[in-house]
Amino acid sequence: MNIMLHMPALLIVLPLLAAFVTPLIDKLSRKARNAFVIAIVVIEEIMMLFFAFHIFSGNIAIYTMGSSEPTKLVTEAAVPIRIVLEVDAMSAFMGIISATVAMAAAIYSISFVEESKxxxxxxxxxxxxxxGMIGMEFTGDLFNxxxxxxxxxxxxxxxxxxRNSDGNAVxxxxxYMVVSNIAALLVLFSIALLYSQYDLLNIAALSKVxxxxELDKVALVLLVTSFAMKAGSVPMHYWVPDGYSPAPASITAMLVSATQASLYALFRVSFTLYGKVITASYIGVFLIILGLLSMFIGVTMALSQxxxxxxxxxxxxxxxxYMLLGVGIGLYLLNTSDFNTYGIKAMEGGIFHIINNAMYKGLLFLTAGAIFYRLKTRNLNEMGGLAHSMKYTTLFFIIGALAIAGIPPFNGFxxxxxxxxxxxxxxPILSIVAMIVSILTLASFVKVxxxxxxxxxxxxxxxxxxxMLIGMAILAAVIIILSIxxxxxxxxIVAPAAHALANWQVYAGGV
Amino acid sequence: MLKTYAGSWDAITWIIAFITIAIVVYIIRSFGRKDYRKGEAQKAFFSGEDVLSPEEMHVRASNIYWGFVEAMKGYYAWMRKIHNGIINDYIAWFVGVAAIMFIVFFIQEVIK
Amino acid sequence: MIYNIPFITTAILAVIGLYAVIFKRNLIKIAIGITILESAVNLSLIAIGYRKGGVAPIYTNLPPNVDIPHGMVLPVPQALTLTSIVIGVATLALILAFAMKIYKHYGSLDSHSRRLKE
Incomplete structure (x- = not known):
């Protein structure tokens, strides 16, 4: 049995099965459960890295669920009728992010939630x-x-x-539940619109036909707006601070990569599903405008918190x-002659920023969690002088803060x-806004x-x-590797992912 | 070596340059005067006022960037008004953005 | 015209659902609004799958003289609807649980009297 063949399904099934085994092991002993969870996330990460580098070398993995020959599609129906997983470079790239952040978060949680029930x-x-994250990134089926x-x-x-003893958390x-539920229902509605016209749910098969x-346009608008809301872009970002701040810190780090999974879905829909017809659309401009608003309003609101x-x-x-701006420029220039000169570079920047942000934002949330763990407060006014006693946390915070502010030589730069x-x-206006936002980012982290x-x-x-230190150290190490x-x-890693997004034919040709 | 659109970026070169410059700066600094007096000469001069203890000197988070927030008072008042924390409005914004998108997409056909 | 009624109903239900979510201040009513919106989406899925005079798509139990496959309704949207209903139950349960917890903490179900803002 070729393990690489079954990897797409295994990577989803492993955490899913382990999730339901965890409560049983929990009944046995606390230590066994911790060891089990850590083993699962580490195995997941190792498998993901192996699989991702297999994909980055130019392969696309197809996996038909429930078939005796998973790499072959059920062809007599002429269209793929089963659930098909399709992993290209972009999916694998997002998969690495999710697995890495989850590993760091799970290890961090061991001490962090020790005192909770x-x-x-x-x-x-x-x-x-x-x-859920890996499933969203690996699936080739809209309904899935x-x-x-x-x-x-x-x-x-x-x-x-x-922590439901805290009213804010609830x-x-x-x-978040209301917002994501409405977004998901509208996604389902647009899936229904697409299905009613083409009798297809497979993204690759749909993108060909x-x-x-008019109905496609309605579906596109609903899909893009819903995923943009789930990704937390202004002016649909209000749930982000409400949801992120009261969650346990390790979960907040995971939530960052969960919103990026929605961002992935947004890019997948606009680049691949509508790749054939996107030329005469305003989606690129829409993403750029959302990106600019998100950058500016996000950072100015942060400054006064x-x-x-x-x-x-x-x-x-x-x-x-930043991600919306970078990838939005790519989408705006898609199918023009400028795309190959600087459009693709903008997309590479936007996609590179996804992994950078997941790592340093994850790290910063984890350091905030470490402060909360010791001081039992999140209020900055009540803090002070922690560098005297929490030396490693301070170091990790500096790494994360310099990286997010885009100070050379860190990866954010x-x-x-x-x-x-x-x-x-x-x-030039786009660049100027982006740089001002970068300066304000540095300013607000100087404040923290x-x-x-x-x-x-x-x-x-x-x-x-x-x-907790190990969890932070993992993310800090990844940041340093990405920086050097x-x-x-x-x-x-990034260029294959950008090309995978830009060329919808490659994804469509996989099925 | 990362090739960008107009140039390139290499972290290792930057670090080497940074260290080189840091060494040069240190060497220049070591040419400085060595006869300064320890103690009184090192103290900060606060217009003749007594220097407060470090505990009292710590500026709390709310006071940092007070000037920036004060200068952009109108903007922040507007932002506070928008960020009202009411779930109904969150969904209303979403519907609003979707409506704008619909108008942008379908206005051509209406005009036609 | 008669076959458009499900789609018109879908539109009406969706508008009612969104109206409830946007304008009703009671958290339980917001949950109800989401449920109505969900019913609208489910109804549209089922309506898409229906064929005029179609029978249930069960091969082993077909009435005589049924054109295969054009005499049967589409089974895929029904499967989708079933999945969506199951998911809807889970989300509704979670939302109501949160509403209950919020009531315990604040003694109020008014969406305007929350504390997380700015």
């Missing part, structure tokens, strides 16, 4: 969340994407409300703006540079650094527990 359920939901979207949003809402979860009728996690949540709105240069070519870590020693606290070898990363 219902830890078996916590890990169950965490693994389901991982399965809706199902994984709902799995992802239900599990993440339940986890946001994990309120944030309620808001799509003809851009008092709650450390709320501040960081507004930053993730603002960072989503590399991806922002790609976006700035391409955006300048489209319109000053008020939380600098100053005289106020609190007698200890360093964060070991498992940006060229290698872009050539080997």
């Amino acid at each position: 219902g830890k078996g359920k916590f890990y169950t939901l965490l693994l389901i969340m991982l399965a 994407m809706f199902v994984f979207l709902e799995i992802l949003s239900i599990s993440s809402c339940a986890l946001i409300a994990y 309120e944030g979860a309620f808001k 799509i003809s851009y009728t 008092k709650d450390i996690k709320r501040l960081m949540a507004y930053h993730s709105v603002s960072q989503t703006g 590399a991806s922002k540079l790609l976006i700035y240069e391409a955006a300048y070519r489209v319109s 650094f000053h008020s939380a870590f600098m100053g005289a020693k106020i609190y007698e606290v200890e360093e964060a527990p070991k498992s 070898f940006p060229g290698l990363v872009v050539d080997k």
Whole structure:
């Protein structure tokens, strides 16, 4: 049996099955459960890396669920009728992000939720969340994407409300649930519109026959708006700070990559599903406008926040703006002669920014969680002098803050540079806004650094527990690798992903 | 080496340059005067006022960027009004954006 | 015209659902609005799959003289609807659980009296 063949299904099934085994092991012993969960996320990460590098070398993996020959499609019906998983470079790229962040979050959680109740359920939901993210990224079927979207949003809402003795947590979860439910229902409605015309649910098969009728346009608008809301772009970003701030820190880090899974769905729909007909559309301009608004409003709101996690949540709105700007420029220029010169560079920048943001934003949320773990407050006004006692946390915070502000030599600088240069070519205003936002980002992290870590020693606290430090160290190590070898990363990982998005024919040819 | 649209970026070169410049700066600094007095000369001069203890000097988060927020008072007032935390409005914004998209997409055909 | 009634109903239900979510302040009513919107989507799925005079798509239990496959309604939208209903139950249960918890914490179900803002 060729294991690489079954990898797409295994990567989804492993966390999903493990999720339902976790409560049983939890009954046996606490240590066994922790070891089991860590083993699963580490195995998942290793498998994902192997599989992803197999994909990056130019393959597309197809997996037909429930078939005796999974790589062959059921051909007598002329269209793929079973659920088909299709993994190209972009999916594999997103898969690496989800698996890495989940690994760091799970290891971090071991100490972080130690004192809470219902830890078996916590890990169950965490693994389901991982399965939901990877499922969303790997599926080649629209309806299946809706199902994984709902799995992802239900599990993440339940986890946001994990500390339900805190009213804010429940309120944030309620808001996120309502928002994501409405978005998902409208996604389902647009799937119905597409199905009614073409009798197809498979993305690749649909992209070959799509003809851009009026109903297709309605479906496109609904899909793009819904996924943009799930990705947290202004002016549909209000749930982001509400949902992110009260959640446990490790879950917030996971939520960052969960919103990026929605971003992936947005890109997949606009580039691949509508790839054939997107030329005469306004979606590119729409994404650029959303990107600009997200960047500016996100960062200015962050600047005036008092709650450390709320501040960081507004930053993730603002960072989503960079991705939308980069990829939006690519979409705006798609099928023009400029695309191959700077359009593709903008897309590479936007996609590179996805992995950068998942890592440093994850790391920053984890450091915020470490502060919360020791001080039991998220209010910046009550903090101060933590650098005296929490040395490693301070170091990790500095790494994350410099990376998000785009200070060379960190990875944030590399991806922002790609976006700035391409955006300048489209319109200098875009670049100027992007740079101002970058400066304001630095300013607000200086604020956090000053008020939380600098100053005289106020609190007698200890360093964060070991498992939390390991979780942060994993993400910090990834950031440093991404920072030192940006060229290698872009050539080997990001460029294949950008090309996979840009050429819908390759994805469609897979089925 | 990362090739961007107009140029290139290499972190290792940057780090080497940074370290080189740092060494040069350190060397230049070491040419400086060594006869300064420890103690009194090192103290910060606050217009003759007594320097507060570090605990009292720590600027709290709300006071940082007070000037920026004050200068953009109108903008922040507007933002506070929008970010009202009411779930109904979140959905209303979503419907609004979808409506704008519909208008942009279908206005050509209406004109036709 | 008569075959457009399901689609008209879908549109009406969707508007009612969105109206409830946007304008009703009670959290339970928001949950009801979401359910109505969900029914609209499910109804549209079922209506898409229907064929004039179609029978249930069960091969082993077909009435005589049925044209295969054009005399049968589409089975895929029904499968989709079933999945969507199951998901809808889970989300509704979760939303109501949150509404209950919010009531316990704040003693109110008014969506305007929340604390998370700015």
